[in-house]
Amino acid sequence: MEIEVLEGVFDANEIIAGKNRAILDGCGAFMVNVMASPGAGKTSVILKTLEGVAGGLSCAVVEGDIAGKVDSERVAETGVPAIQINTGGSCHLEARQVNTALERLDLEGVDLVLVENVGNLVCPAEFRLGEDCKVMILSVAEGHDKPLKYPLMFSESDVLLVNKIDLLPYTDFDVDGLKDTVRRMNPRVRIFEMSCRTGEGIDRWVDWLKERVEKRAEGT
Numbered sequence: 001m002e003i004e005v006l007e008g009v010f011d012a013n014e015i016i017a018g019k020n021r022a023i024l025d026g027c028g029a030f031m032v033n034v035m036a037s038p039g040a041g042k043t044s045v046i047l048k049t050l051e052g053v054a055g056g057l058s059c060a061v062v063e064g065d066i067a068g069k070v071d072s073e074r075v076a077e078t079g080v081p082a083i084q085i086n087t088g089g090s091c092h093l094e095a096r097q098v099n100t101a102l103e104r105l106d107l108e109g110v111d112l113v114l115v116e117n118v119g120n121l122v123c124p125a126e127f128r129l130g131e132d133c134k135v136m137i138l139s140v141a142e143g144h145d146k147p148l149k150y151p152l153m154f155s156e157s158d159v160l161l162v163n164k165i166d167l168l169p170y171t172d173f174d175v176d177g178l179k180d181t182v183r184r185m186n187p188r189v190r191i192f193e194m195s196c197r198t199g200e201g202i203d204r205w206v207d208w209l210k211e212r213v214e215k216r217a218e219g220t
C-alpha cells in the first residue's frame with residue numbers, strides 16, 4: 001500500500017515536471033537543478049555562476065529552503081530576479097513548487113534559470129523538476145566517501161562540482177579517488193574542481209555551462 005502511495009507521488013511530480021519543461025521550452029530558457037548537502041556551497045556557486053555569465057546570459061534564480069529567505073536576499077543583491085520557496089519542513093523541492101516559481105518569474109528573455117534545491121544529499125535526486133541539467137556539489141570538507149553512502153545523487157547528476165578545493169591542504173580528501181569512484185557509478189558525469197573562495201576553476205564550469213545553454217538555444 002505504501003509503495004502505491006509513493007508511486008502516486010512520483011507520478012504526480014513527473015506530470016508537473018513535464019509542465020515545467022513545456023514552460024521552459026516555450027521561452028527558450030535552460031534550467032539547472034543545483035543539489036548538495038547543507039553548506040557545500042550551492043548559493044556561493046550560484047553567485048559565482050551569475051558573475052561568470054553576466055553580460056552574456058540573462059538569468060533568474062529559484063531558491064529552495066526549509067525556512068527563511070537568506071539565500072534569495074543574497075541573490076537579489078546582485079540585481080538578478082530571485083524567488084524564495086520555503087518547503088516548510090520538506091527536505092527537497094518538488095516540481096509543483098518550481099512550477100509556482102516559474103509562473104511568478106517573468107521569463108521573457110531569460111536564458112538561464114538556476115534552482116537551488118534544499119540542502120540534502122538524498123531526496124532531491126528523486127524528484128525531477130523539469131530541468132535540463134542536474135548539478136551536484138560536494139565540498140572537500142565532507143569527505144571522499146560520500147558517493148558510496150549517497151549513490152543516487154552521484155549517479156543521477158550530469159555534473160559534479162568539487163568545491164572548496166582551497167581547503168584541500170587541511171583535509172585527507174582524495175580528489176583522484178573520488179573521481180574514479182564517481183566515474184565508475186556514472187560514466188557520463190562531468191567533473192569540475194573549484195573554489196568559490198579563491199575563484200579557481202570557476203571559469204571551466206562557467207564555459208561549459210555557457211556552451212550547453214547556447215547549444216540548447218540552437219536546438220543541438
Ligand SMILES: Nc1nc2c(ncn2[C@@H]2O[C@H](COP(=O)(O)OP(=O)(O)OP(=O)(O)O)[C@@H](O)[C@H]2O)c(=O)[nH]1
Binds near residue numbers: 040043044164195
Ligand atoms: N573555504 C571555502 N569556503 C566556501 C567555499 N564555497 C563556499 N564557502 C563557504 O561555505 C559556507 C556555506 O556556503 P553556501 O554557499 O551558503 O552553502 P549552501 O550549500 O548554499 O548552504 P545552504 O543553503 O545552507 O544549504 C559559507 O560560509 C561560504 O562562504 C569555498 O570554495 N571555499
Ligand SMILES: [Mg+2]
Binds near residue numbers: 043044
Ligand atoms: Mg544556500
